[in-house]
Amino acid sequence: MPMSPRKRNETILMAILAIVSVVPLRFFVESRSWFLAEMGMLIALLAVAEVVKTFGSPGNxxxxxxxSSAITLLALTPVLFAVLARAFGSPIAFEMSALTTFGSTSLAIALSATSDRTRAMSLVISGFLVLFTTSISDDPRAVWLAIAWMTVCVWHLVANHWERLDLCLPDSVRPTIGVRPASVMFAVVLCIVGGLVVRDRFSQSNRLAFGFMPSSGGSKWSDPAARSGIGTGDAAIAAKDHAESFGAVESEIFLESTESTLFDMFNDTIGEPKKKNKWERRQAMNNDNFIPSHEQASKSEKGGSSFSTDRMPPKKHHHFDDAVEAAVVQWDGPTGIRLAMERFDTFDGVDWTNTANLADATLQRTEIDDAVWFFDRRLQSAVFENSDAVQVNLxxxxxxxxxxxxxxMMTAGLHIKDVDRQDFFGIDDDGSLFMPGREKVPPLTVAHLASLxxxxxxxxxxxxxxxxxxSIIQDLRTNFTLDRNSSTNTDDPVAEFLRTRRGGDHLFATVAALxxxxxxxxxxxxxxFYVRPNSFDIAAGHSNVTPDDVHVWAxxxxEDGRWFEVEPTPGYREPVYTPSMWLVAKRFAAEHWTHGLAIAGVFAFLFFTRLIWIEWLLSLGWSLSWPLGRQRQLRIAMGIVETRAKLIGQQRPAGTPQRDWMESLVASDIHLRDRVREFCNDADKSIFGGSGTIDRDRLSGVVRGLNSRQMKQVVNGAKA
Structure with missing residues (x-):
């Protein structure tokens, strides 16, 4: 049986929505001309296929x-453009071409489908594509495209099911009220309400972190990227160097460049510390300001490193001349997070230093999936007790x-391929991971990091x-302005920052900590470093972290000794701490208890007054049924009577004829009994005789006479 035009058009519309869902992922990262040309080609081929099918001669x-040629070319267009674009120096990411090919294939199947089975294939492909692109999109508005696709899909499925049901029903019980609009509106409202309830309740998802894509093997411990089907973890983050081993490389033959320290990068980005000794700075400080209450905890300046809050304006940034990109590290993991290198716990009013002694020269050696890991002994038990709370990134x-x-934050262990020497790794005094006994971490070293x-x-x-x-963090993020180019004009940079409400991220972090x-x-x-959300390279599969991404936070x-990070600087994404469902429920109840009471009151009112307002709605529905045919009015009248009977607990028993039930219902009222008998006689003649007519006034008399209150009085009178 050929597919109806409506079914075909709805399937085509859902396939088009699937292609549109890929557009936001590609439009801002690809060559604009190649992208528009590809979309234009798809539109042109769609138009050709439809025009020829509509106006072509059936026998020709x-x-x-x-x-057929246009449909085939439509399915292959994304692949052809991917090849051509790479040949002309404007590469399109393979995964983006693959997603677009899914959409074009779905559209091609929808155009050529001749059966419901083929149409279902198009629905499955387009549905997968829309939901997948929505799940990996960083834009919260992407969910509306998924809702649009689901709306059309619900309409399509309900319509298809209802039409099949129509074919199986005799004329006497054929439905008279369409359910498609109500069903679709209910589904849309349900999706929107569900989306609003869970909005902002979940953290940013890891790209392809759950292993539902084709896997190249491994687990999150041995190969976190491989389990998502994007090659081995080491190759995913270091493929452009084409090296075979990405362990601790001792030589620099792969990379010859000037390497900067974290100190140099901060000097380039937020300016160098002022050349003034600490004694002079302390002499110049105002003793009545915000700082003195914290000087008691800063008597020692153990360790040579320090971080100054009193800095000069930044100079021009240093760029590497021998590299295509100025990346200092590459990160294969979620973006919008912070990578810690140094920690300082003691502040003297100007400089931060570290006085803690958290050093651990002997990490715990553990083998997981034939890979050697080294764990912080203070966190190892938490890792294996709650492995679901562990993230492994590269x-x-x-x-x-x-x-x-x-x-x-909370990095508990690390693994470097082919490195199993325990003396290679340790924890420094401030709690940061480092490689002791070396001048620096060897270039091209790829480390697997497990964090809680x-x-x-x-x-x-x-x-x-x-x-x-x-509240402190929100005040800093809302009422202060980030300005890395500003310099301090006094010897008390923190007090100046509090007065001007403007400064670098190091001042935001300092004030938040104090x-x-x-x-x-x-x-x-x-x-x-801060891994910027827009730093993810789709083609390479990792994020590039540059000297400009140096950052300071708190x-x-x-109480149990663990540390968690806060982000007081506006413009940087705050850390995501996911609440449990119980906490979400408690917060929702606390925030909306007044609304809950109001809604409960409304429902209670509707329940206790249901006989009144349902009776009013039934009467209104009957008064609006006058344009319908007599047989439809008859069915509506019977439905109204049965609904009223249910409201008073006198619903028709299963298998009981309607005539017998209605006559028994009004047996104690002679006047109503005669009306009901005449109504049933007219109904039998109209339905089974085919020539009888129904008196509308008589029908209205039965509907109005058998209202809920009258019916209840008759039933109670019969019982008495």
Missing amino acids: AKPKLLT LKVLRLDTTRLPAP CVMEDELIDGAADYEGLK KAREIGFQSRIVTG EIRL
Whole structure:
């Protein structure tokens, strides 16, 4: 049986929506001319196929051949453009071409489908593509495209099911009210309400982190990228160097360049520290300002490294002349996070230093999936007790003159391929991972880093005044302005920052740490890198971190000794601490309890007054049924009577004829009994005789006479 034009058009529309869902992922990262040419070709081929099919002669073979050729070329267009674009120096990412090919194939199948089975293939492909692109998109508006596709799909499925049901029903019970609009509106409202409920409740998802794509083997411990079907983890982050081993490389034959330290990069980005000794700075400070309450905790300046908040304006940034990109490290993992390198816990009013002694020269050696891992002994038990809270990502060091490894918050362990010597790794005094006994981390070293995720419930339970801390961070992010080009004009940079409400991220982090101490927290600042959300290279499969991405933020200590990070600087994404469903429910109840009471009151009112308002709606529906035919009015009248009977608990028993049931219902009222008998006689003549007519006044009399109140009185009278 040929497919109806409506079914075909709906399937084509869903395939077009699938192609449109890929557009936001490609439009801003590809050559604009090649992208528009590809989309234009798809539109042109679609138009050709439709025009030829519509106006072509059914018996002519040429239109059929032209239509088939256009449909075939439509399916192959993304592949052809991917090849041509690469040949002319404007490469299109293979995964983006693959996604577009899914959409064009779905559209080609929809255009050529001649059966419901073939049409279903197009629906499955387009549905997968829309949901997949929505799930990997960073734009919250992408969900509306998925809702649009689901709306058309629900309409399509309901319509298809209802038409099949129509064919199986006799005329006497054929439905008279279409259900498609109501069903579709209910589905759309349900999707929108569900989306609003869960909006902003989940953290940014890892790209392809759940292994539902074709896998090249491995687990998150041995090969986190491979399990998502994008090659081996080492190759995914270092493929452009074409090296066979990405362990700790001792020579620099692969990379010859000038390497900067973290100190140099901060000097280039936010300016060099002012050349003034610390004694002079302390003499010049105002003793009545914001800082003195914290000087008691800063008597020692153990360790030679420090971080100054009193800096000059930044100079021109240093760029590498021997590299295509100025990346210092590459990151294969979620973006919008921070990679820590140095931590400072002591502040003297101008300079931060570290006085803690968290060093551990002997990490715990553990083998997982035939790979040697080294764990922080203080966190190892938490890793294996709650493996679901562990994320494993890849870091590749390119040109970084340091022995430290940039690592996410709560990094518990690391693994470097083919390296199993325990003396290669350690934890420095400030708690940062480093490689002791070396001048720097060897270039091209790829490290697998396992870090623990912290739930928001743990922060609430383990922090004395979590809400107060959030208020401090929100005030800094809302009422202060980030300006890395500003310089301090006094010897008290923090007081100047509080007065001008403008400064670099190092001042935001300093004030956040100091204010956190005022409300009872232990705090420290952290220097390292920020992985920008727009730094992800789709073609390469990793994010490039450049010297411009140096950043300063703060960490706060929980009561159990663990640390969590806060982001006080506006313009940087805040850390995501996912709440449990129980916490979400409690917050929702606390925020909307007044609405809940109001809704409960409305439902209670509707329940206790249901006889009144349902009766009113039924009467209104009957009064609007006058344009319909007599037989339809008869069915509506019977439906109204049965609905009223259900409201008073007198529904028709299964298998009981309608005539017998209605006559028994009004047996105690002679006047109503005669009306019901005449109504049933007219109904029998109209339905079974085919020539009888129905008196509308008599029909209206039965509908109005058998209202809920009258019916209840008759039933109660019969019982009495």
